Amino acid sequence: MTDLELNWVLSAPALLGIAALGIALLLVLIMKFKIHAFLALIMVSLLTAVATGIPTASLVPTLLTGFGGTLGSVALLVGLGAMLGRMLETSGGAQVLTDAxxxxxxxxxxxxxxxIASLMFGFPIFFDAGLVVMLPIIFAVARRLGGSFLMYAFPSAVAFSVMHIFVPPHPGPVAATGLLGADVGLVLIFGLVVALPTWYLVGHLFGGYVGRKYNLPVPSILRGSNGDFTEFESSPKLRTILFLLLLPLGLIFLNTGLNMLATAGVVSLDDTWVQILRALGETPVALLITVVFAMWLLGWAKNKSGNLVESVVDSALGPVCAIILITGAGGMYGGVLRQSGIGDAIAASLNAIGLPVIVAGFVIAAIVRLAQGSATVALTTAAALLQPVVMGNPDYNPVQLVAIVLSLAAGSVFAGHVNDSGFWLVSRFFEMDAKTTLKTWTVGQALIAVIGFVFALAIFVIAGAL
Structure with a gap:
């Protein structure tokens, strides 16, 4: 074993015990001792790395890899989304759409x-980007009508979550579809069959319950700290706001739609025009284009000065810096857990138990998710382990293959908690403490997983009986 490898090899139970102790310590630091989540996540990440045997020379690189990898996907989306939201908020555009x-x-x-709007937006847009774009509208509706903020925000957040988990062209179900040889069109159709009733039970019914139980005020995160910028108000037309909300949706759909067409052999990814359209549809590029259009339509075209527009955009970044850093630190902790081999060790142990394939896939994905935080890693790990079994069994019909993919997707989202960067994204944007986020979001994610698995299992059984 080289110096760059682990100093000692730990068993799966030992690794799982370290993960459990780390999570418990993190909760104690944040909830009991009121240590800032950013600092607590860094401290626990470092201690976990040492406890699992990551060499001293590799400690900081491991921490930075997890932190930087998460920031690479989150910082641009949150920053650009906050700028768009700030302009929608201060121009009065969010209020215009709310009234409509x-x-x-x-x-x-x-x-x-x-x-419903979030379910539609959630088809091509990833969870975090879609939620950030919708937040100013959710804030405006909640302020207008009153009551707990969760009553309005939770159903929308769950809508983005179920679409991201179950429905192509999102990366998780697409990856599992490829690994297990399922038909992406059928996964899309049955993904919607699972996602929509799951949203109704968790987002609508459970969301109504948490909204009544937890009376949270509307967050002030997008209002900035440099004044209200009343001179930026212009009461834009409804069609302008709809254009700004639908523009990133359309651009991102260019990317995801072309990827699906390329998979089906309709277009080639080597074609120049395809590459250009796909580049425009990359989520950060789509949001950047939308922010520029918003600066024009809500600012310059309304005879607002360049200094004013710049000030409004700049004021969006300060409040979201904490969100970006905490989310990155959550990714750091998850990265340490992945580097330690916790997920692989648990998955290999569970794979030897001999459960039915569809049940084993769900359990493996769920436990790997609990242990290391990343839904994508949990899904791909479970799919890779099941691939020889599934691909080697000709008795599975195409719908049963789809059901197995959906069961893995359900397990991969089970009970997202403090080692998941998405947990901190929701916690900080909703301005909830860790305890409340565990009681609402984590429980909601667990319900999505269990209910989604039940639907996938039903599809598997019915397809096998026909």
Whole structure:
């Protein structure tokens, strides 16, 4: 064993015990001793790295890899999304759309209207980017109608989550589809069959319960700290706001749609025009283009000075810095757990138990998710382990293969908690403490996993009986 490898080899139970102790310590530091989450995550990441035998020379590189990898995907999305949200908020655009939604759906169905919009946006847009774009609208509706912020935000967040978990072209189900040889079109259809009722049970029904139980105020995160910028208000037209919300949706759909067409052999990724359109549809590029359009339509075209527009955009970054850093630190902790081999050790042990394939896949994905935080890693790990079994069994029909993919996807989201960067994204944007986030978001993610698995298992059984 070289100096760059682990100093000692730990068994799967020992690794799992270290992970459990690390999570417990993290919760104690944050909830009991009120240590800032950013500092607590760094400290526990470092201690976990030492306890699992990561060599001293590799400690800092391991921490930075997890931190930097998460920031690479989160910082641009959160920063650009916050800029867009700040302009929608201060221009009065969020209020314009809020008034339109209430006129159309009524006050009592406003949370449902927000969630339906989120389900539609969630088809091509990743969870974190979609949530950030929708937040100013959710804030405006919650301020207008009153009551707990969770009543409006939780159903929408769950909507983005179920679409991200179960429905292509999101990366998790696409990766599992490829590894297990399932048909991506069928995964899309049955993914919606699983995602929509799961959203209704968790997002709508459970979301209504947590909204009544936890009376949270509307966060002030997008209002900035440099004044209200009342001179930026312009009451833009509804079509302008809809254009700004649908523009990133359309651009991102270019990317995901072309990827699906390339998989089906309809287009070639080597074609120049395909590469250009895919580049425009990359989420950070799509959000950047939308922010520039917002600066034009909500600022310069309304005769607002360049200094004012720049000040409004700049004021969005300060409040979200803590979110970005805490989310990155959550990714750091998850990265340490992955580097330690915890997920691989647990998955290999469970794979030897001999459960039915669809059950084993769910359990492996769920436990790997609990141990190291990343849904994508949990899903791909479980899919890779099951690949020889699934691909070597010709008795599975195409729908049963789809059901196995969906069961893995369900397990991969089970009970996201403090080692998941998404947990901290929701916690800080909703301005919830860790304890409340565990009681609401973590429980909600567990329910999504279990309910989604039940639907996937039903599809598997029915498909096998036909």
């Amino acid at each position: 939604l209430i006129r159309k759906f009524g006050e009592k169905r406003a949370p449902l209207a927000l969630a």
